[in-house]
Amino acid sequence: MKRLLPITLLAGVLAAAWHYWPASPRSWSAADIEMLRTLSLDSLGPLPADASNAVADNPLAAELGHALFFDPRMSSNGGISCATCHQPVRRFTDGLQKAQAIGTARRNTPSVVGTAYSPWQYWDGRRDSQWSQALTPLEDPNEHNTDRSQVVALIAADPGYAARYSELFGALPDAGDAEAVNVAFANVGKVLAAYERLLLPGRSRFDEYVAAVQAGDSRHQQALFSADEIVGLQLFIGAANCTQCHNGPLLSNNEFHNTGVISFPGDVPDKGRVAGVREVQANPFNCSGPYSDDRSRACAELEYVRTGPELIGAFRTPSLRNLENTAPFMHAGQLASLFDVLQHYNDAPLAMIGHSELTPLKLRDSELHQLEAFLLTLAAPPATDTKWLRAPAVALAAGRNQRQQQQ
Amino acid sequence: MKKIVMLLALGCLPGIAVADDTAWVSQNGLFVVRYQSPSGPLQINTLHSWLLHIEDPAGAAVAGARVEVSGGMPLHNHGLPTRPRVTAELGDGNYQLDGMRFHMAGSWQVTLVITVDGTTDTVVIALTL
Numbered sequence: 104m105k106r107l108l109p110i111t112l113l114a115g116v117l118a119a120a121w122h123y124w125p126a127s128p129r130s131w132s133a134a135d136i137e138m139l140r141t142l143s144l145d146s147l148g149p150l151p152a153d154a155s156n157a158v159a160d161n162p163l164a165a166e167l168g169h170a171l172f173f174d175p176r177m178s179s180n181g182g183i184s185c186a187t188c189h190q191p192v193r194r195f196t197d198g199l200q201k202a203q204a205i206g207t208a209r210r211n212t213p214s215v216v217g218t219a220y221s222p223w224q225y226w227d228g229r230r231d232s233q234w235s236q237a238l239t240p241l242e243d244p245n246e247h248n249t250d251r252s253q254v255v256a257l258i259a260a261d262p263g264y265a266a267r268y269s270e271l272f273g274a275l276p277d278a279g280d281a282e283a284v285n286v287a288f289a290n291v292g293k294v295l296a297a298y299e300r301l302l303l304p305g306r307s308r309f310d311e312y313v314a315a316v317q318a319g320d321s322r323h324q325q326a327l328f329s330a331d332e333i334v335g336l337q338l339f340i341g342a343a344n345c346t347q348c349h350n351g352p353l354l355s356n357n358e359f360h361n362t363g364v365i366s367f368p369g370d371v372p373d374k375g376r377v378a379g380v381r382e383v384q385a386n387p388f389n390c391s392g393p394y395s396d397d398r399s400r401a402c403a404e405l406e407y408v409r410t411g412p413e414l415i416g417a418f419r420t421p422s423l424r425n426l427e428n429t430a431p432f433m434h435a436g437q438l439a440s441l442f443d444v445l446q447h448y449n450d451a452p453l454a455m456i457g458h459s460e461l462t463p464l465k466l467r468d469s470e471l472h473q474l475e476a477f478l479l480t481l482a483a484p485p486a487t488d489t490k491w492l493r494a495p496a497v498a499l500a501a502g503r504n505q506r507q508q509q510q
Numbered sequence: 511m512k513k514i515v516m517l518l519a520l521g522c523l524p525g526i527a528v529a530d531d532t533a534w535v536s537q538n539g540l541f542v543v544r545y546q547s548p549s550g551p552l553q554i555n556t557l558h559s560w561l562l563h564i565e566d567p568a569g570a571a572v573a574g575a576r577v578e579v580s581g582g583m584p585l586h587n588h589g590l591p592t593r594p595r596v597t598a599e600l601g602d603g604n605y606q607l608d609g610m611r612f613h614m615a616g617s618w619q620v621t622l623v624i625t626v627d628g629t630t631d632t633v634v635i636a637l638t639l
Contacts, residue, residue, distance in 0.1 A: 222557075347586075347614045356555050356613040358591045403557055407609025409593035460586055 125469045128333035131316055138340045143313040144306050144424075147352035150219050156234050156293045157396040158271055159300060166495075167267040168298030171291065173494035176257055177241060179205060179248035185240070185295070188212040191492040194425040194485075195302065200367075200436030206245035209373070211436040214429065216485050217422055219300045221357045222404040226418045226434040227379030228359060231405055233296035235388035238288060251288035252278060258291065268294075285387075289394035301491050304353065304424040305483035309336075312480070328480065335477025338470055343448070345474075354423035354481070361417040363452045363459030364433045372456040373434065376414040384408070415457030427482040441478060445471040536631035539567060541575075541624050543633045545607075554615055554639055557592070560607040561600075564624060571603025572626055579607060581620040590620075615639050 131139070140146060158164035171177060172185040188202045189195040195215040202208035210226050218224060224236035240246035241254055258264045259275045268275060272290050276283030308327055315323040328336070339345045348356050359376035366372045383405070388394050390402035418434045432438045438447055449471060451461035466474075485492065534543045544563045552558075564572040577596045582589035594609035612618055620635040 347616065350615065351555050358613040360588075403609065407557070407592040407594060407611075409589070409591060411589050413588040458587065460588060 123467070123469050125331055125473060126334050128330050128337060135337070135340065136316055138346065139313045139316060139336075141350065142309075142340075142346070142352060142354065144304065144310045144352050145314070147220075147304075150300060150303075153219070153232060153234075153296070153300075154397040154399070154401070155232050155390045155395040156296055158290075158293050158297050159234075161271065161297055163267060164271055164294040164297035165301055165491075166298075167264065167271070168294035168296065169491060170264070170495050171295055172298055174257075177247055177249060177254060179253075183247050185237070186494065188240075188246075189215050193428050196429045198428075198430070200431050202246065204240075204246045205248040208243070208245050210434050211431065213421060214425065215299050216302045216425060217304045217353050219296075219303075220353055221355070221419075223357060223359075223379075223383075223419060225379065227373075227375050227382075228419055229379040229382040230386065230388075231383050231390050231402070232388075233299050234289070234292035235386060236292075237295035237299070238292040238388055241291075251284055254291055255284050255287045258287070286394060289388055292388065293396075298491070301487050303486045304422070305486040307424065307481045307483035309477075309480040310483075312336075329476065331473045331476045332480055333477075334470070335473035335475070336480075338466065338474050339477055343464055343466060343470075343474055345448075348420040349423050355420045357419065359414055359417035359419055361413065361415065361454050361457045361459050362448070362461055363454040364418070364435075364437055364447065365452065365455055367435060367437065370435070372416065373418075374415060374456070375434070376417040376419075377410055380408055380410040380414070413458065413460075416454055417457065423478060424481045425483060425485075426478055441475050442471060445474050534633050534635050535567075536624065536633045538631045540629065540631040541565070541572060541626075541633060542567060542569075543622060543624075543635070545620075545635060547610075552612065552637070552639055554612050557609065557611045560594075560610055562596070562605040562607050562622070564603050564605065572624075573599070573601075573603065574626060575599075575605065576625045577605060577607070578623040578625075579620065580623075581618060583614060583616055583618055585617060586614070612639050 153159040172189075175182050175184045175187070177184055183204045187204055188197045188208075189212065190197055197203070197212045199212065201210060202212040213226060218233055218236075222231060224230040224233060225239075230236040230239060238251075242248075242250050255275065256278065258268050265275060268287075268290070271294070272287070276287050278284070312324060312327045315327055339349075348358070348360055350356050359379075361375070383389055386392065390397055390405050391400050395402070426441060430440055432441070432444050433447075438444045448461060449464045449466050451459065451463040453459060532544065534545075535541075536543070542565045546561045546563075547558055548561055549556075549558045562577065564575050564577075566572055579594045579596070580589065590611070591613045592609045592611045594607055594611075596605045597608045598606040600606055617636065617638050620637070622633045622635070624631055624633065
């Protein structure tokens with residue numbers, strides 16, 4: 104028995120070493136380099152046009168949208184703006200499991216950065232444009248808890264807003280004309296979207312590293328990436344299967360997948376995309392609806408949208424750019440840290456509803472840490488003039504006046 | 511040589527850029543299908559169209575076909591991310607298939623259920639992205 108003890112100890116030490124000893128990087132193959140090219144921000148094309156929003160690229164609309172984004176008067180208690188949950192310092196997220204505004208929302212606050220590239224908004228894709236998304240929280244009782252009449256009245260009551268609005272869209276509607284109020288409400292979404300289109304991901308250390316790999320500049324590669332970060336990247340495009348969904352320069356295919364993320368105890372399991380498809384088809388502010396500026400109604404995404412049993416409990420693949428300072432993760436913030444997320448994919452638990460697409464990765468702890476190290480190389484400030492990342496003077500003044508009136 | 515002849519034949523179709531010369535034979539041998547992506551090589555995450563060319567085994571163009579489209583990744587147990595459909599018959603056995611998208615690299619299957627005059631046969635196109 105005594106003889107067995109050292110053997111058992113040795114086996115234990117070896118097993119622990121295997122589990123925790125980090126692997127070393129291998130050299131990049133031509134296929135690897137091609138894959139890296141597809142993930143680099145250099146492969147990101149120009150912003151896709153939004154035919155449903157005639158002011159999407161109008162600077163005056165962006166200016167008005169910027170002010171409205173930060174204006175807390177856009178809420179029932181005068182204290183909630185878009186920026187309450189989409190905080191620029193947290194890459195336009197809020198650090199909470201579920202968004203907290205007037206009440207508690209159902210889901211985790213996703214970032215706004217780069218969403219102009221996605222055909223679908225929200226975790227379940229229940230909106231098909233930035234502008235139709237921007238309208239939704241305004242009337243959600245748990246978020247801004249206001250309504251379209253109040254929003255339009257606010258624009259009319261603020262001389263600066265009213266002047267900008269009129270310059271963009273003509274006269275504001277009479278409060279009693281419900282249909283005209285709907286049009287003006289849609290216009291509010293469109294100026295908010297014109298602002299949000301300016302929030303774009305910035306070039307990260309990862310993108311610099313890819314450029315160095317493409318150039319064959321090994322000295323620069325070593326200066327940019329540690330051995331752990333290289334192995335993490337090699338796992339990311341290899342054994343960890345991450346690029347099956349996190350692909351393209353935004354590290355997202357903008358599609359919906361059931362990855363078996365468990366609901367919080369007491370929460371009804373979230374149906375995700377199957378419910379989102381029904382909602383986007385029925386939404387009057389969708390691309391083919393009467394408030395869309397796309398006169399051709401050539402709304403291909405909506406036209407060919409699909410549902411199916413595999414979309415039960417499926418959620419949109421989030422971009423992995425700028426993960427730092429955005430915890431907790433997943434659609435209801437169920438996983439507290441990036442390492443927890445990686446462990447989730449490694450374990451691949453069964454889904455509560457629908458069927459998870461995951462299979463266990465069987466990666467070692469050291470490999471998960473290397474993946475985490477790589478993911479943090481995607482951090483970068485938005486490629487956006489910093490003036491857009493803070494409240495404009497007009498919204499600050501509006502918030503100050505509102506608080507003074509309440510006192 | 512056969513490949514070159516096929517390429518030349520497809521190249522003669524009006525407005526069609528040759529992308530793939532594979533002839534996909536239906537399960538019961540009733541139809542032969544070729545597909546092309548006029549917008550260029552297939553890429554993930556891009557909504558795009560296909561042009562289908564349907565012939566009978568003797569090489570005659572098939573007119574009046576109804577085509578139902580489905581597909582997916584068998585290894586991942588999921589379907590196509592979109593619901594593509596044939597939107598126009600262009601003549602000479604050519605059909606416009608719109609709303610195609612693939613959202614992952616890997617092995618895909620696109621299944622075409624073709625019905626002509628009450629006779630149905632199925633073509634399964636395998637492709638790797």
